[in-house]
Amino acid sequence: MFSFPRIDNEGKHVNMVSVYSLKGNSWSSIQGFDSGHVNGNVGVFANGFFHWEGCYDYVSGGVSSEIVTLDLAKERYGRIALPSYEGGGIHWTLGESRGRLVACCNYESNKADMWVMKEYGVEKTWTKLVTISSPDDGRVNISPLFVAENGDEVLVKLGTEVTLYNSRNASFKRIADYVSTDDFLQVQVATYLESLASPHI
Known part of the structure; x- marks a missing residue:
């Protein structure tokens, strides 16, 4: 599934999502979202819905204002308000952890609030989980990947690194790093439970 904007005959941005059906072996487009710009680079699937950061006045560098949702079964868009945040330049990143939607508000002051x-x-x-101050001098966005059950440890993408943040002592432990020239590279985490029981019984 891909999200992409196009320009209509009146010069307006139109956001659509193209969906590929394995059963029908065909593509279809879902239109109907007409509020600002959908950032398809940070799409997150949670609770049966896809979620994107939604921006107003995208061409002029507008501020994120909401989360745009898409119910694939009903082919219907929706909106979820973002948590409250401080003033100043911000950038939102989204994630999913243990079935819950996670949002991270990155500030120009090199810190981020995770909700x-x-x-x-x-x-x-x-609910605000933690405020994270980036250990780097340069500004990098923090993206949520996984939150421990007690909320003390958070796995995040910090620039080009996957890092474990411990809120008890505000420490970072690098897990992995990657090098890419692709601005749209996205890292996500999937969890599973090991079991000796067969799911086919």
């Missing part, structure tokens, strides 16, 4: 939505779709349940 988790404890009850999906209920905006008042956004």
Whole structure:
């Protein structure tokens, strides 16, 4: 599935999502989102919906204002409000951890607030987990990958590194790093439970 903007005959940006069906061996387009720009680079699947950062006035460098959702079964867009944040230049990154939607607000001051939505779709349940100060001198965006059950440890993408952040002592432990010239490279984490029981029984 890909999200992409196009320009219509009136010079307006139109956001669409193209979906490939394995059953039908064909592509189809879902239109209908007409509020700002959808950043398809940070799409996250959680609770049966796809989620993207939504921006207003994208061409003029507008500020993120909401999370755009897409229900593939109903082919319907929706919106979720982002948590409250401080003023100044910001950039949101999204993630999913243990079935919950996670949002990270990156500030120009080289810090980030990480939030988790404890009850999906209920905006008042956004809860701030931790404020992370980047160890680097240069500004890098922090993206959430996984949050431990007690919230003390958070796996994040920090620039070109995958890093474990410990909120108890504000320490970073590099897990892996990667080199890429692709600006759209995205890192995501999948979890699974090992079991001796066969799922086919």
